[in-house]
Structures are given as structure tokens and as C-alpha cells.
Amino acid sequence: MDLRAPVKWAVERGLLLTGLPRAARWRRRGEVLVLAYHDVVPHGAAISGDRSLHLPRASFARQLDLLIATHDVIPLDEALARGARRASRPSAVITFDDAYRGAVTAGVEELAARGLPATIFVPPAFVGDGVFWWDLLARDEAGEVPPVLRARALAELAGRGDRILERERSAAADPAAIPPHARCASEDELHRAAAAQGIALASHTWSHPNLAALPPEELDAELRRPLAWLRERFAGVLPVLTYPYGLASPAVERAAEEAGYEAALRIEGGWLPRAPRSRYALPRLDVPSGLTPHGFRLRSAGLLG
16 A cells, blocks of 8 residues: 555645645735646546646646635736735736647636636647657656656757657657647637637747757747747737746847747746846746645645745
8 A cells, every 4th residue: 555645645734734834825925926737637538648747627626726715816927027016915827838738728718717817838839739749758657758768858859859759769659549638739729718818828939849958040940930920820929938848048048038038937946036037037836737735735835845
């Protein structure tokens, strides 16, 4: 019997009962937490691929309700535009990377039912049923990409899905086995999502490479193409970028500014600093699918990292 889950539950429950989360939220009043999600799995749909990225709809709905109870949920552009403010609660921003169909459909439905805003970061090269390499190569029982393979893919192959799958062809799952929710949304689905009150679109590069591993000419194209593509098709596109894999460098940050972005976000940390060293290295808190409700409450309060 695996005792880790009940032990984890007991520890998290104990921390909640101490009152520490309430005190932490009080210290964070007026500050902004940026949350990073990926897929939202529709009710009854199969979960496959990198399981940490595919959050069941019921869990996502529960997290939204918990968040509403403790935070003011605000749009990303408002969070980036405003300075410190006097408030009795912290604020939160909801973001999605990769434009998974599940997030664009089931996720947006849950947001719309509560009148909550969010930003979806889109990699246009995958729009229209594209499949991501990590979902094809997450092959162990835990549903994760082996760490050695992942490190090689990001460093040697610059995180480029076509090159990674060519190298790892024998280990990859059949793309036909990836369920619809775990594929990139279509342009029509993005239009329907963007029509919902408070839903904005922004760039997640063109084809989701490791930007820090690209030569300058490829880096420039990866940054400029998605902004142009989005602006040709959608109104109100935010000039904000999220870095694939959360990876960047000083050179990438400079290139993002030169390409016309007003800010860029990573995937670690979570709370927007009052005086950031750079608007092109802003933090977000990743929300993995295995997070318990207790764990979500603790992390959204600024505890347990």
C-alpha cells in the first residue's frame, strides 16, 4: 500500500488547520498571483500523455471555486498595468499554455459560468489538431517524459517537436491515440473562446521551441510570427509572451522586447514582484494535475512553493 498520498493529505490538512494560509494571504493582500494551467480534461474523457498537464474538469472547477473564495480574479493585462494597491485580499490571474482543446472548450466553459477572465497562450504551428511531443513520449506508469530524454530534447534538439519525434520515433505513441482534448484547438474553437467575456489570446511562440537554444534568426521568427498570425485573426490580442518550457535567457528577453512584446512570463515562482528587475522574466505558479484541493489552497496562499 502506498502511504504517501494519505500522509501528504494529513500534512496539508494540518497546515490548513494552523491558520497559516489565512495569515499568508493577509501578508499578500494587494499582490498578484499568476497561475499557469495547460489542459482541462472533459468529464468522462480519457487522460493520456504527460499527466501532470491534463487536469480533470471537476478538479479545475473546484480550484476556481476555492480561488474565488480567497482571491480577486483579474485579467492579465490589468495585473501587468497596475502598481501596488490597497486591498483586503490578494489577486489572481489565470493563464493557459499550449491552447489545448480541453482548456479552450471545457476550461473556458467553467470560467464563463463564473464570469472569470483568463489568457490563453497559443502556439499557432499546432492550431488545428496538433499533437505535442511530450504527450507522445510520456510513456512510463506515472505518465511523464523520462528526465534524461527531456533534458536531451531541450538541449540538443532545442525543444523542437519534429526533431525530437524523428530522433525518438520508436518510443513515441501513435498520434491517433491522443484524445481530442489533448490536441491543440482549432482556429474556430479559439474564436469561440475569445468571444467569451474576459478571455484573451496571446503568444506562446510559433512552434514551441526552447528559445534559449535557437540562433538569432530563428529566435526572431519564433517571436514575431505568432503575434502577426494572432493579430490577423483576432481582436484584442495581448502583446505578452510565455516562454516554452519556461526557458529563456537575457538574449531571449531582449529579443522579446524587440519583437514588440510588452511582457513575458516564465513558469516558476508565481507572485508578481512590485518592482520586477525585468518585465520579460515575470513569474507564474504552475498548477499540476496531481495537486490536491488542500495543496492548491496552500500554494495559492503563497505556502509550499
